[in-house]
Amino acid sequence: MRNTDLLVWAELELNCQLAANRTCATCGKVADIGYHITCDHCGRPVCGVCAVQLDGCAFCPTCPRELPF
Numbered sequence: 001m002r003n004t005d006l007l008v009w010a011e012l013e014l015n016c017q018l019a020a021n022r023t024c025a026t027c028g029k030v031a032d033i034g035y036h037i038t039c040d041h042c043g044r045p046v047c048g049v050c051a052v053q054l055d056g057c058a059f060c061p062t063c064p065r066e067l068p069f
């Protein structure tokens with residue numbers, strides 16, 4: 001394996017992991033960079049459309065109901 005092949009593989013692998021980190025846990029849509037939030041309760045990634053904002057924190061739609069608000 002040449003060095004360039006390794007670099008290409010590493011870049012593909014990184015892109016896959018980034019895409020997984022940006023996939024909204026609620027709607028399954030891959031959010032664009034800068035347009036996704038990590039739930040402050042469960043840590044799952046949520047896109048800006050699905051996120052629920054509460055007291056300056058962001059949650060995925062299923063979490064606020066589990067919290068003792």
Ligand SMILES: [Zn+2]
Nearest residue numbers: 024027047050
């Ligand atoms: Zn979403």
Ligand SMILES: [Zn+2]
Nearest residue numbers: 039042060063
């Ligand atoms: Zn959550």
